[in-house]
Amino acid sequence: MNLLDHRPGTSPVHRAPLGVKYAVLLVLTVVLVAWRQPVVVGAVLAGVFGLYLLARLPGEFLAPWRRGWPLLAFAGVARFASGVFGPVPLSPLDALGPALVVMAAVFGALAAARLLVITTPGTELLDGLAHFFGAFRRFGVNPEAAALAVNVMLRTIPWVGAAVRAHAEALASRGLRRGPVRLMGPVLVATVGHARATGEALAARGLPAAPEPKHPGPDYTRGA
Amino acid sequence: MSQAVPSAQRTSLAVPTQVALAGVFAALIAVCSMLPPIPVGGFGVPITLQTFAVMLTGLILGARLGFLSVLLYLVVGLAGLPVFSGFNAGIGVLAGPSAGYLLAFPLAAGLAGALSTVVLRRGQAAAARGAGRMGFGWWALVWLCAMVASFVFIHPMGIAGMMLALDLDLATALGADMVFWPGDVVKNVLATAVAATVIRAFPALALRRF
Numbered sequence: 001m002n003l004l005d006h007r008p009g010t011s012p013v014h015r016a017p018l019g020v021k022y023a024v025l026l027v028l029t030v031v032l033v034a035w036r037q038p039v040v041v042g043a044v045l046a047g048v049f050g051l052y053l054l055a056r057l058p059g060e061f062l063a064p065w066r067r068g069w070p071l072l073a074f075a076g077v078a079r080f081a082s083g084v085f086g087p088v089p090l091s092p093l094d095a096l097g098p099a100l101v102v103m104a105a106v107f108g109a110l111a112a113a114r115l116l117v118i119t120t121p122g123t124e125l126l127d128g129l130a131h132f133f134g135a136f137r138r139f140g141v142n143p144e145a146a147a148l149a150v151n152v153m154l155r156t157i158p159w160v161g162a163a164v165r166a167h168a169e170a171l172a173s174r175g176l177r178r179g180p181v182r183l184m185g186p187v188l189v190a191t192v193g194h195a196r197a198t199g200e201a202l203a204a205r206g207l208p209a210a211p212e213p214k215h216p217g218p219d220y221t222r223g224a
Numbered sequence: 225m226s227q228a229v230p231s232a233q234r235t236s237l238a239v240p241t242q243v244a245l246a247g248v249f250a251a252l253i254a255v256c257s258m259l260p261p262i263p264v265g266g267f268g269v270p271i272t273l274q275t276f277a278v279m280l281t282g283l284i285l286g287a288r289l290g291f292l293s294v295l296l297y298l299v300v301g302l303a304g305l306p307v308f309s310g311f312n313a314g315i316g317v318l319a320g321p322s323a324g325y326l327l328a329f330p331l332a333a334g335l336a337g338a339l340s341t342v343v344l345r346r347g348q349a350a351a352a353r354g355a356g357r358m359g360f361g362w363w364a365l366v367w368l369c370a371m372v373a374s375f376v377f378i379h380p381m382g383i384a385g386m387m388l389a390l391d392l393d394l395a396t397a398l399g400a401d402m403v404f405w406p407g408d409v410v411k412n413v414l415a416t417a418v419a420a421t422v423i424r425a426f427p428a429l430a431l432r433r434f
Contacts, residue, residue, distance in 0.1 A: 153250040196426075198244035
């Protein structure tokens with residue numbers, strides 16, 4: 001799980017239950033999408049920065065800008081263009097304001113989401129996910145199978161990355177150009193083969209556990 | 225594949241195999257989202273392989289398992305694991321410009337899977353009667369399935385997402401979305417070509433019930 005940059009700590013933000021963190025994040029995101037007043041967006045941004053302070057990680061607040069600036073720049077440029085060339089044309093100066101508000105809103109949502117990720121250990125996120133799947137049991141979801149699929153996914157990400165690299169090197173060593181089909185065709189055949197082998201390995205271990213029968217029959221394995 | 229496939233032989237995969245395929249293809253989408261964008265064509269418009277992997281998942285796994293696999297990717301990303309492009313993670317992306325696209329992915333994979341299941345059945349039956357192998361025309365139809373799924377779900381939902389999240393008017397959002405159209409055509413050709421390779425290697429994958 002080294003993909004996650006978890007910043008351990010003991011602050012109230014770190015110690016808050018995961019459900020509370022998700023609920024706060026969801027509310028902040030909905031407010032940022034639905035309520036685009038400069039005052040509201042500014043207040044939410046200040047609130048998110050307050051949470052970073054509370055988590056004693058104020059230096060991390062700007063990280064979404066460093067990583068995600070192309071996305072934010074795209075958001076700003078698109079909103080600016082929509083203001084200048086849209087159905088109600090504004091002067092470029094007037095269009096600047098809404099563009100900045102949109103950028104601030106997108107940034108605020110990304111920063112809030114990142115705070116949850118860096119203050120929660122990866123294992124806790126996975127446990128939360130398994131718990132979340134359990135809520136859909138009545139809709140026919142097999143929570144054990146879903147949680148197992150998450151684990152298969154996370155273990156396979158490095159494997160697929162290595163397969164892409166290995167096949168790219170194989171092409172290069174034969175002096176072939178690295179076309180997308182020439183690369184991804186063999187990678188995908190290897191990937192499906194890997195999935196079948198994984199499926200057999202799971203089956204051999206009796207995974208995923210069969211769902212509990214509603215009306216268990218007599219247990220013949222027990223002695224009379 | 226010289227024999228016609230009787231419908232009785234169409235069976236669901238074993239549950240562990242379904243779990244493994246869903247997990248592995250979700251991992252493939254994650255890797256394709258994280259790979260650096262590849263410049264394509266004369267303009268050097270960078271395309272990511274993310275939608276390529278989404279469509280490929282639908283074409284190879286079929287409607288049900290393809291939908292579930294892409295949904296798994298989406299849920300894991302929304303939970304906060306860094307599997308979206310640009311290493312963004314969590315519910316926050318729903319306020320960003322890519323929200324509509326992300327939410328459309330499972331539906332698009334499902335539709336591409338459902339349509340391509342029909343095409344693959346007919347194509348394999350025709351191949352069994354005649355040449356023994358599905359011809360170019362059948363694969364062109366599979367490509368069309370992917371294009372239909374793109375234009376029914378990915379682009380309309382992507383445009384709606386940008387209008388909502390960025391407060392854009394329809395024309396600007398449509399213009400921003402049209403930037404992706406040429407790349408989309410290319411990516412669906414790639415996905416079809418790779419799906420053809422995989423289905424030749426694992427013919428049983430085409431025997432799915434949607």
